[in-house]
Structure formats: structure tokens, C-alpha cells
Amino acid sequence: MIRGFLFDLDGVIVDTAVFHFQAWRRCAQKLGGDFTEAQNEELKGVSRADSLKKVVEWTKASVNTEEFEALLVEKNEWYLELVQEVSEADGLPGAVTFLEQAHAQGIKIALGSASKNAPMILNKMGLTHLFDAIIDGNNVINGKPHPEVFLKGAAAIGLDPEECLVFEDSIAGVQAAKTGGMSCVGIGTPETLEGADLHFTALGDTTPTELVACFNM
Numbered sequence: 001m002i003r004g005f006l007f008d009l010d011g012v013i014v015d016t017a018v019f020h021f022q023a024w025r026r027c028a029q030k031l032g033g034d035f036t037e038a039q040n041e042e043l044k045g046v047s048r049a050d051s052l053k054k055v056v057e058w059t060k061a062s063v064n065t066e067e068f069e070a071l072l073v074e075k076n077e078w079y080l081e082l083v084q085e086v087s088e089a090d091g092l093p094g095a096v097t098f099l100e101q102a103h104a105q106g107i108k109i110a111l112g113s114a115s116k117n118a119p120m121i122l123n124k125m126g127l128t129h130l131f132d133a134i135i136d137g138n139n140v141i142n143g144k145p146h147p148e149v150f151l152k153g154a155a156a157i158g159l160d161p162e163e164c165l166v167f168e169d170s171i172a173g174v175q176a177a178k179t180g181g182m183s184c185v186g187i188g189t190p191e192t193l194e195g196a197d198l199h200f201t202a203l204g205d206t207t208p209t210e211l212v213a214c215f216n217m
């Protein structure tokens, strides 16, 4: 019985995934390399430090601990510059309406984002009041694909994992949801999000009522 929704942020509610991509590319170029949009799929949902490890590996640069820490700070500064103007208008198609409908129907709602910037982005979008709990990169030790962020999200809204439906746009996040024992809707294609129970291009392509009926059949 689904009674709660656990939302990823970047790429599900708001299109900040594109800003992470731009900031990571700038980082790769600083290291004398670059990476493709296909490789970027591997960075989605992955923590800042784990993402940088991959970027360093792809560019084959040699980076000491001090430089690694400085790059983490710099990447975040570039990202913050890019998201400065984010507002409700940057919600992905149908996302804000979907959240409002779920909230109005009494479905428990938690955020399960890898991003340490998630609370700030939700504030900028004026959506914080729709969430019963917010679990983000500041509250977890293990990043996705580890299920910690979603297990903590479920616990924070007082539900068991099997009572929760996760919404994810990253393969790491889909794996986290399934490992955690939750149902999962992939926001993307079945090719990139293998393992999700259902796929939609955006939240606007379905409704909370339709999904609850579908999973509680």
C-alpha cells in the first residue's frame, strides 16, 4: 500500500541537472579534459565528492588532496552562480502541480536528494512547505546508489520502505530505491533507468491518483 512519496530533486522537480553538468564540464576542462553527455548520466544523483572522483578519472589528471578539496569548492561556486536565478518557473513540466496535488490528497512527502544545496533550491522555488521531511546530502553518510537517503526519508515520514514510491531521474537513485525496498518511478527512459517499475518523461505525464491506484492494485 503506497502512502508516501519520496522525491529526488535535481532532474525530477527542477532542471538543475543541466547546471551540475555545466559546472562539472568546466571542472573537467580545467583539468585539461572533457566528458560526454552519456558519461554525465553516471554523475546524476551521485555525491559531489564521488562525482569529482569520476571526473578526475575521466580526464586522467593527477590531483592531490588539497587540489581535490579546492576543486570541490570551486565546482560548487560555479554551480551556485548558475542556480542564482532559479525560481518556481524552473520546475520541470507538471512537477509543482503534481506536488501540490499529492500534498492536498494527504500523501506524506519527503525529499531524498544527494544535493547539499537541496534546501536552498526548494526555498528558491517556494516549495518547502509541501514537504513533511527533507533528507539531503547533509544528512547522509552513504550516497546513492546506497539506499540511506530514501530509508531516512521513509523513516522521517513514519512509513515502511514498501509504503513509499520514489521518483528518480538517475540510475544511481533507481538502484538506491530498489535496494531500499521501495517502488520506483523513473523520470526518463527505460534504457537509462533500468530497474524502475514505471517510466515517465515528466511528473506532468501522470497524477498522484493514477500512480497510487496503479501501485495499490
Ligand code: B16
Binding pocket: 008, 009, 010, 011, 017, 020, 043, 044, 045, 046, 047, 048, 051, 076, 112, 113, 114, 115, 116, 117, 118, 137, 170
Ligand atoms: P551538491 P539529486 C544530486 O542531486 C545531483 O543529481 C548530482 O548531480 C549532484 O552531484 C549531487 O546532487 C550533489 O549535489 O553538489 O549540490 O551537493 O539528483 O540527488 O537531487
Ligand code: MG
Binding pocket: 008, 009, 010, 011, 012, 044, 045, 168, 169, 170, 173
Ligand atoms: Mg536527480
